[in-house]
Amino acid sequence: xxxxxxxxxxxxxxxxxxxxxxxxxxxxxxxxxxxxxxxxxxxxxxxxxxxxxxxxxxxxxxxxxxxxxxxxxxxxxxxxxxxxxxxxxxxxxxxxxxxxxxxxxxxxxxxxxxxxxxxxxxxxxxxxxxxxxxxxxxxxxxxxxxxxxxxxxxxxxxxxxxxxxxxxxxxxxxxxxxxxxxxxxxxxxxxxxxxxxxxxxxxxxxxxxxxxxxxxxxxxxxxxxxxxxxxxxxxxxxxxxxxxxxxxxxxxxxxxxxxxxxxxxxxxxxxxxxxxxxxxxxxxxxxxxxxxxxxxxxxxxxxxxxxxxxxxxxxxxxxxxxxxxxxxxxxxxxxxxxxxxxxxxxxxxx
Numbered sequence: 001x002x003x004x005x006x007x008x009x010x011x012x013x014x015x016x017x018x019x020x021x022x023x024x025x026x027x028x029x030x031x032x033x034x035x036x037x038x039x040x041x042x043x044x045x046x047x048x049x050x051x052x053x054x055x056x057x058x059x060x061x062x063x064x065x066x067x068x069x070x071x072x073x074x075x076x077x078x079x080x081x082x083x084x085x086x087x088x089x090x091x092x093x094x095x096x097x098x099x100x101x102x103x104x105x106x107x108x109x110x111x112x113x114x115x116x117x118x119x120x121x122x123x124x125x126x127x128x129x130x131x132x133x134x135x136x137x138x139x140x141x142x143x144x145x146x147x148x149x150x151x152x153x154x155x156x157x158x159x160x161x162x163x164x165x166x167x168x169x170x171x172x173x174x175x176x177x178x179x180x181x182x183x184x185x186x187x188x189x190x191x192x193x194x195x196x197x198x199x200x201x202x203x204x205x206x207x208x209x210x211x212x213x214x215x216x217x218x219x220x221x222x223x224x225x226x227x228x229x230x231x232x233x234x235x236x237x238x239x240x241x242x243x244x245x246x247x248x249x250x251x252x253x254x255x256x257x258x259x260x261x262x263x264x265x266x267x268x269x270x271x272x273x274x275x276x277x278x279x280x281x282x283x284x285x286x287x288x289x290x291x292x293x294x295x296x297x298x299x300x301x302x303x304x305x306x307x308x309x310x311x312x313x314x315x316x317x318x319x320x321x322x323x324x325x326x327x328x329x330x331x332x333x334x335x336x337x338x339x340x341x342x343x344x345x346x347x348x349x350x
Contacts (some may be wrong), residue, residue, distance in 0.1 A: 007059055013103065014062040017288055020102025021064045022051075024095040031082040034065040066095075090312040095183050096300045096307070099349055103289030104232060110282035111231040115224035117275055118216040122157035125211040133207020138186035141177065143211060148174035156217075157210050164188050165204050196238070199245075235286040243290070296331030297322075 015037055025032050036042075038056035045054035068083035069074040077085045084092065124146040130136050141324070146160055147153065150172050154160045163173070170187045188204040195201050219227060293301040302325070306317050317325075 005277060009277065010284070011059055013106070013281065013288055016102045016106045016285070017059045017099045017292070018062045018064045021066075021095060022102070023102075024098035025064065025066050027085070028087055028091045028095055029082055030084050030087065030095065031067040031080075032064055033067055034063070036065070037062045039063075055169040089307040093304055093307045094312075096304050097293075100292045101287035103285045103292075104236070107235065107282040107285040107289070108228050108232045110278050110285065112224055114231075114275060114278050114282070115217075115219050115227040118218050120214045120276070121155070121217050122210055123213040123215050124154050124157050125213045127197035127209040127211035129209075130207035132203075132292040135188055135207045138173070138184040138206075140175065140184060140186075140206075141171070141206060143177075145176040145197070146173060147176050147181070155235040164206055167204060171206075213346075220322050231282070232286065235283050236290060238285055241286055243294070296332055297325040298333060301327065302326075302329055 015228050018035060018037070022032055034052045036054045036056055038059045039061060040057040042054045042056050045052055047053070066084040067080065068078035068085040077083075079086055085096070087095075126135070126140055126142055126144040126146070129140060129142065135332075144159065149160065149163045149167075151174075152163060154163065165188075167188055173184045174187060175182045175184060178336055186205050186206055190202050193203040193205065239315055275349055292299050293304075295301045295305045297303075297306075306322065310316050316322075
């Protein structure tokens, strides 16, 4: 059941991405010949709105085939009025950006739905205390609830950790203990820690761990909007930064995952409940949006770069160069897919 949910989620995310391209193309007067979910042999198809809609055998992507645009052969062009090739660079960029934009919008909607469902948060309740730490010297105790820091109310463990990590000097920590409120003064210390990418960094800490207590956040509509916005921006930034660190070598290539990882994570999320499925679907949707904006020929980002060139220099990229760059783009894409698949198999074997 979990793996079926994974395929359905992935197909839905691809559908929304391609729907973004399709909608923008139609708005720009471009004839869309085929709208396909998946590649390879067609399993099912029908014609509607003068477009062939199909589901193909390999559910690892999808495509919208517009008149005059063919990634497999960039030399195939048409200069009819309803062709992609006759549109201005700005119109073509609008069509190209619409796919990733649809993924970001979908992610926002999913995060908004999660917010409406009262998402879980970790409460700022103290668990273990490190010996000789600022928390120990100040007298913090296990099961204390931190309610404010320097008169700033604290509702979640995440809020508390952010205030501590960005603090300057000593802190006035308001603690609820046994029905009473106490104020403790402590100064965070700079310690080594691991960030989400596994890198060793310096972070201000007070020497406590979470008690692991959670609660449901009952958010207003305004707070739901803020939550969805923040989560979408955070996910986008996290993926962009992760890609940058992969390129610079700060994060090893062995950390890269492929389609098997996506399916497994979504399958595990399905076992954990529909809220988890929505969360990971939103994260993968952002991932699709970010990856398609990379300046790699054969991806949306690569085509956007070609159109920026045309906009600046008032001429299209040389056809021979475009063919070579497109082939190089496909080599890079298949190489990345192969690396992700190799890492996935290694993890499964391990």
